[in-house]
Amino acid sequence: MIRTVLSGDTPRSLPLALILGGILLCLALAPFLFPGVRTVDTAARICIFIVLVASYDLLLGYGGIVSFAHTMFFGIGAYGVALTSVHMGRGFDAIAIGALAGAGLAATLALLIGLFSLRVRAIFFAMITLAVASAVAVLVSQLSGLTGGEDGLTFKTPRELGPAFKFGKETFDGKLLGVKLNGKLLAYYFVFIGATLLFLALLRVVNSPFGRVLQAIRENDFRAESIGYRVVYYRVAATCLSAAIAALAGSLYAVWLRYVGPDTVLSMELMIDILLMVVIGGMGTLYGAMIGATLFVLAQNYLQNLMGAASHLLEGLPLLPELLSADRWLLWLGVLFILSVYFFPTGVVGRLREKA
């Protein structure tokens, strides 16, 4: 049963299985285990980033293609939901149409970029996506009439997903295990279930014959072409698929935040975060995305406080407080990133599997 749900791609290592199970359990029961606005928000972010990072891993880890436009696709999905919700009014139909339109647009754009650059040389893709993504980010902040510019868009999601909506008054007295039964709880489970479905879909894709061919191309594209697989076709298809899923993750993010803005969904910093999550978790396995995203989001939320404390302790020493200040955590992540590309190219997951 579990094997079928996971498309035959089991963790294959006891510690890994325990960690993944732990993450899944914590995320599934987050509102009950860690009640509190900030912790639930962190959990929702982790869910969404797992999908986003997993979709990026389809491209980077399975396809061997580096893209810098992943946040662009993420943003397209988020803006899709925001725009339909603003113009059609709150409602699930607006969310559905926005998400589908966003995914469609993202896939089309990916198709165009892919056809352009991948037919020549795979490394063109990295450079061209970087250029296109930054152009789109600037465009979004300039077209303030449509997108709200730098301020972004705030919009309303359906009433059922808002904190004002209460339910279960008669049966549970409005509370379950001490947690208020309101729309925010429903919104969390909307995000959680959406993310789970998308993740399982991705798992199905990478363990299909299609995923197998992608891996073959990553290992040796010349040989794959010689065996008779159209390398360009597979690469472009992977790009489109990963773009569409990134857009859907963006839609989930928009539903959760009820806000979109260039800084939250389109920035280059976000792209670098995604890269870090993929590499630290482990390229070429979707479970790496799960671990990478969880570690990173937790670190982002809590490690910074720790570093700030360390920096306070060292006050008075030259340079050290600045190196350890909470704003400089990207520096240490960058170092970690370089080291992990050199020494643990398979990331946390690869290490754990080796031991098994």
Place this chain on the structure above:
Amino acid sequence: MSAAPEHAPTMAQATLPERIGPYMPVLLVPLLALAGFIAIMNPASWLTLTVSGLAMGMMIFIMASGLTLVFGLMDVINFGHGAFVSVGAFVGISVLMLLGHMTEAPSLILNLSAVLLAVIGAMLATGAMGWAFEKVIVAPVYGHHLKQILVTMGGLIVVEQLIIVLWGPEEIYFNRPEALKGAITFAGAAIEKYRLVAVAVGLAVFAAMRWVLRQTKIGLIVRAGVENGEMVQALGYRLKLVFVGVFIAGSALAGLGGVMWALYQEVITAHMGNHAMILIFIVVIIGGLGSVEGCFIGALLVGLMQNYIAFIEPKAALISNIALMVTILMWRPMGMIPVVKAK
């Protein structure tokens, strides 16, 4: 004895497109300038825009040339190249600020020597940094594009953060030296002095690079290395050493470009190199990875295009570069002047 068979060779002259074909990339620059003239319909503004477009193009060329050579020679794609631009700008501008008494003096010689010192400081710093970058970051990942992109990107993040640690997170505003301020009027068009200087420096760098590449032994080895590295090594040249040299030179040029870019913008931020990288990549792709001439032409095209479009329709300026890249890749998928070895 029979007569020789009828033999009438025809010497068909090559058609015009066939003859122009090889020179087409070079001709694109004047063609674009002409198109700009027709679109703008005002000689004075056209001249101003053309000069600033050329100045911008020259600066992008200086920053991009190192990247394209490094790729051509060793098949290494350095996403951290922008870090050298930022470091060059910060070191150069710090030197300039230290020499405040020289930059504020109304003497041309003092001003220019201050700028020269700043440039030398920046180039030394970025050259040394390039050497370290090659040793620590790039050397372990030769022949592996995916890892190169990731690792050099990581290097970029670390360098950007270190800049913030050393110089603080705020943007730094400063003034150009006195002699480079202001504009001269020529044929009714106001042309900033600094832009003329940038054009002159760019041309000088291009000429020097061409001279080194075409006329010297080192240049010969570099060009041969781009064409067929294994053969050059088989002949007994230590290509690795040449490569390190090219990497250092390319980084130093990026530093020079950084100082010039900073003087052009009159503000420096830690992310400026990362932003410049976008234009640099477009230029390098347009020109054909590995080709210095292609990079030069591409940079001029991008600079002119950006300035004309920004004048005609400001919002379309950024898209125009992407459109230019798309058009050129449709025409020549490997860039304007493709280099043989590049795969």
